[in-house]
Amino acid sequence: MxxxxxxxxxxxxxxxxxxxxxxxxxxxxxxxxxxxxxxxxxxxxxxxxxxxxxxxxxxxxxxxxxxxxxxxxxxxxxxxxxxxxxxxxxxxxxxxxxxxxxxxxxxxxxxxATFRRYEYRVTDAPWGAEPLRRRDILAWSRPLDLAALNVAAAGLVGEHDFAAYCRRKENATTVREVTRLDWRRDPDGILVATVQADAFCQAMVRSLVGAMLTAGDGRRPVAWPSGLLARRERSSEVTVAPAHGLTLVAVGYPDDPAEYAHRADRTRRLRLPVES
Missing domain, CATH: 3.30.70.580 (Pseudouridine synthase I, catalytic domain, N-terminal subdomain)
Structure with missing residues (x-):
């Protein structure tokens, strides 16, 4: 060969x-x-x-x-x-x-990989998304409260079973560790959610965003997204946010190349299928 x-x-x-x-x-x-x-x-x-x-x-x-x-x-x-x-x-x-x-x-x-980091972009401007940004920004029809979004986000940080937010796969765990989840409003008014975890199960990021947006616009209490973590099956109440607002912005790896194999072995033991 x-x-x-x-x-x-x-x-x-x-x-x-x-x-x-x-x-x-x-x-x-x-x-x-x-x-x-x-x-x-x-x-x-x-x-x-x-x-x-x-x-x-x-x-x-x-x-x-x-x-x-x-x-x-x-x-x-x-x-x-x-x-x-x-x-x-x-x-x-x-x-x-x-x-x-x-x-x-x-x-x-x-x-x-040690982490994946995503950003999700939303505009709550009454006129919607600017034409040149319509492909990567979700236009939200209701005003969003940044403080409420961040309170909702804080309750989702840490290691949890995210079954309520995942499309479950046979023999795959839905336990994940979210190491960062926060929102900011950029000078142009765009709201950006940053979500980082060791890995994500399928549709998890967009499901989290969908739940937080309903808390951010006042239709749900800010504690509602974290309250769903007690469930062991996917929640039909969570609307998956549209795909176009989501961008994978970074993937992390060990600084020392000698650690690549060790990290890979550890990850395989923790979970078999990994979807982002």
Whole structure:
């Protein structure tokens, strides 16, 4: 077997016209576009093992996505000086590979990650979202109270069973540790929720945002979102916020590359499926 090398790719994309990250035979996906482009440059089948930190849903964006892949060492040595620019010329405008970095073979974009950080953007302006920002900002029809949003958020920080906010998968835990959850209002009036955790189960971030927004506009008490943590099944009362307001902005990894394998082993023991 040819010697192979592992690369880390830092990726950004506008998720509007993608059916999510994962390859689907009849749909346009981020992974599908990346593989097709790399095949054009390196030859069909050269790239194997494409693995992503967080498999974003259809319509979700990313400015800090991370994935890894393996390719023949000879191909990398031949193309590495110009591969990034060649890929940039061939990729469509709604996805960019910002960096390609050689990493140890035990680096795992998914399981070596220590955190994922998302931002969700909302405007409560009476005229809605500005036309140039309509793809990444949710227009909310009711005024939102920043203080109420942050009180609701504070009750969700920590390690909890987020079953009420997750689409449960067989043999998968819904226990997660949220290390950061807060809201700010930027100078342009846009409200931004920052959510960080070791990992997220499917639809969890948008479900949390949906619950907090109903507290922020006064339709629910500020303690209602945290009160749902006592439930062990998904709550039908929680409305999942639309995908287009959500952006994956960062994925963290151990500072010491020697810790990649240890972190990956620990994560696999904690949970099998990890969805973001």
């Amino acid at each position: 040819d010697e192979r090398i592992r690369l880390r790719l830092d990726v950004s994309y506008d998720g509007t016209d993608f059916s999510g990250w994962a390859v689907q035979p009849t749909r346009r996906t981020v992974a599908g576009v990346l593989v097709e482009t790399l095949d054009l440059v390196l030859g069909a089948g050269a790239v194997t093992g494409l693995t992503v930190a967080g498999r974003t849903d259809a319509g979700v964006h990313a400015t800090g996505q991370v994935c890894h892949l393996d390719l023949p060492t000879l191909a990398w040595r031949e193309h590495q000086g110009r591969l990034l620019r060649r890929v940039a010329r061939l990729l469509p405008g709604d996805v960019r590979v910002r960096a390609m970095t050689e990493v140890p073979a035990d680096f795992d974009a998914r399981f070596s």
